[in-house]
Amino acid sequence: MNAIHELVMQSSGEQELNIKGVKGPVSVGVDLGTSSIVLIVTDAKGNPVFAASRDADCVKDGLVVKYLEAVRIVRELKAQAEEALGIELTEAAGAIPPGTYGNNKRAVQNVIESAEMECTAIVDEPEAAxxxxxxxxxxxxxxxxxxxxxxxxxxxxxxxxxxxxxxxxxxxxxxxxxxxxxxxxxxxxxxxxxxxxxxxxxxxxxxxxxxxxxxxxxxxxxxxxxxxxxxxxxxxxxxxxxxxxxxxxxxxxxxxYPEFVTPLGIALKSAEQKKECEESA
Incomplete structure (x- = not known):
């Protein structure tokens, strides 16, 4: 978590943190929370290079209840990250609380894909943290x-x-x-x-x-x-x-910075899963 601290120290604001000039492949984690939505980007070495959050009430008891608003916010955070980093984000991973299956899991995937990113993984929130x-x-x-x-x-x-x-x-x-x-x-x-x-x-x-x-x-x-x-x-x-x-x-x-732990883990965990898939192919 030291990397998050360093990222915050380089930022002038509390809700948007970024490092310009990132090179190589990146991983994106999207955390749809009950009171906020967080998007975090890590570089090829797993270092966080961008993080931003937005107050939101799109999720209740682990369920996406305001789908269109969730999509809008994720799109805005994505655009914010792309402008800050100077790259296009094409993939992202999401997370669900333990015991969330079926349509609820699919809803998180749909939010990410409706924000014009391929959903690479849906992981359990505690495992991500x-x-x-x-x-x-x-x-x-x-x-x-x-x-x-x-x-x-x-x-x-x-x-x-x-x-x-x-x-x-x-x-x-x-x-x-x-x-x-x-x-x-x-x-x-x-x-x-x-x-x-x-x-x-x-x-x-x-x-x-x-x-x-x-x-x-x-x-x-x-x-x-x-x-x-x-x-x-x-x-x-x-x-x-x-x-x-x-x-x-x-x-x-x-x-x-406890609010960034789960989305950071989402990005890191999905990057590891992607690497494992590529190595086994």
Whole structure:
């Protein structure tokens, strides 16, 4: 994840990160989240060279519910990346939550293809996150807009997966209620880093519930988990992991830019799968 940090440091904005002059083949990861859509591009060595996100409510409970809007946003992010990097993006990979099959999986593929890119792969979100962070053993807790999900890995294989409907949306509802403002204004306030300390006081009980959900998942798994990795845009508060540390005995780890972990893993994982296919052909 150091490469993400370096990419951010070279950017003047928080929502668009890019390095000009990329050469050679690239891989693209598209993450259709509950509260945002993220597109990330990696070069032939797996280094991220572009990342951008856009607020969106096109997905609910892992399902694409606003198809045309999702396509429009992915097209705009694609154009943004092409302009920044000076290349044409022709392929991309997407991801789905665990247990998503059939038409739901196909919908993610259709969004990518409707944005005029060939869909090279659809991978599992937790496996993508684990791949990006090089996790072989431990738990990945992905806190998105709608759910808190956990995936536990042993020797690089996912052996346990669960989720519950508590996420960033619940945080927004609490903030809006506390301030007495409409939900969209509550969401805007929550995302404003200038209000982070005040926001954290309001949403701390929600984060504690997420920690309790995670603790229950680990107990249900029935084995000791030494490390818990927190990812997802909803974890982007400085004191977030401290709440988990009070409930869970495992080491709690959070990357510096948790919102980019899954899309980075999507790009990297799809590049590896493509390479394996080419070598076996």
């Amino acid at each position: 684990a791949y990006a962070m090089k996790i072989r053993d431990g738990a990945v807790v992905d806190i998105g807009g709608g759910t808190t999900g956990i995936s536990i890995f042993e020797k690089g294989k996912m052996v346990f997966s669960e989720d519950e409907p508590t996420g960033g949306t619940q945080m927004t509802l609490v903030v809006a209620g506390a301030l007495g403002v409409p939900i969209p204004e509550g969401e805007k306030y929550k995302r404003d880093h200038h209000h982070e300390k005040d926001t954290f006081v309001m949403i701390r009980p929600v984060i504690d519930k997420m920690a309790a959900i995670t603790q229950n998942f680990i107990e249900r798994y029935g084995k000791k988990v030494k490390k818990v990795y927190l990812v997802g845009g909803a974890t982007n508060f400085e004191e977030f992991e401290s709440v988990f540390e009070k409930r869970i005995t495992a080491q709690i780890l959070k990357p510096e």
